[in-house]
Amino acid sequence: MTITHEDELDGLKTIGRIVANTMHAMAKAMEPGMTTRELDDIGRALLDQAGAISAPEASYDFPGTTCISVNEEIAHGIPGPRILAAGDLVNIDVSASKNGYYADTGASFRLGPVTPAVDQLCRDGKRAMQIGIAEVSANKPLANIGNAIGKFARKRGYTLIRNLASHGVGRALHEYPEEIATWPNRDTRRIHNGLVLTVEPFLSRGGHFANQARDGWTLHADPTAPVVQYEHTVVATHRGPIIVTLPG
Template sequence: MTLTHQDELDGLKAIGRIVANTMQAMAKAMQPGMTTRELDDIGRALLDQAGAISAPQATYDFPGATCISVNEDIAHGIPGPRILATGDLVNIDVSASKNGYYADTGATFRLGPVAPALDQLCRDGKRAMQIGIAEVSHNKPLANIGNAIGRFARSRGYTLIRNLASHGVGRALHEYPEEIATWPNHDKRRIHRGLVLTVEPFLSRGAHFANQARDGWTLYADPTAPVVQYEHTIVATDKGPIIVTLPG
């Protein structure tokens, strides 16, 4: 989507707040012994209360209102009977629509204390996203996003998942530009004023790709290694990025 009017930005910010608030509320509600289905039920109720529609469910018939991925599962995890435990890394990805506008956000949360290396991975994963967001501005190359993230990852000894990309969003969950690399690349396309997109690098301590599990949805790291993901929906302007998926 390319924004051209203030009312479009207002609509995008409205759904952005909803998905951000939903994700944060789910994270606060997490506790050991809870199943991922119970956590998803909280997210579903919050989206319903806000008048929003789960985007993966409506668009792809995903079997859950939100995606919840635990430890070795790094994306598109199906909510179900899995029981959360202290020390888990839990990725919560919430995308939804309201009044024709879509927003997408996600983050990896620690359930209680985790090993120092995993704690650092989480902090660096968030930093990698912020570095990518800083490259979103009118007339900049799309490649700058992945190249900046790549420099940061390399300097810290991390790898990046290279088949899970950022994407356009706004009037649909996935739209032009369909794939935006969050790893070093040579994409010749340029960002234009008003472009709506996600920035969502998957930072890892050794994995390079995501493989699909037998359930047809859940993705896991290859080779096996810890992975974190942080994601915002962004609007490009002449003065830099506007983050619309902020709680409020």
């Protein structure tokens, strides 16, 4: 989507705030002994209350309202009977639509104390996203996003999952530009003013690719390694990025 009028930006900010509030409320509600289905039910209730529609459910018939991925699951985890435990690393990804506008956000949350290595991975994963977002500006190359993230990851000894990309969003969950690398690349396309996209690097301690599980949805790192993901929906302008997936 390309924003051309203020009312479009307002509509995007509305759904952006809804998905952000939903994700953070789910994270706050997490506790050991809860199933991922129970956590997803909280997300469903919050989206329903806000008049929003789950994007993965409506667009792709995903068997859940939100994607909840635990530990070895790095993305697209199906909510179900899995019981959360203290020390788990839980990724919550919430995307939804309202009045024809779509927004997408996600983050990895620690459920209680985790190892120092995982704690640092979470901090650096969020920083990697912020570094990518800083490269979102009208007339800049799309490649700047992945190249900046790649430089940060390489300097700190991390790897990046190279088949899970950022994407355009706004009037659909996935739209032009269909794939935006969050790893070093030579994409020759440029960011135009008003472009709506996600920035969502998958930072890892050794994983390079995502493999799909037998359920047809859940993804795991190959090679097996801890992975975190942090994601915002942003709008490119001549003055830099506007983040629309902020709670409020």
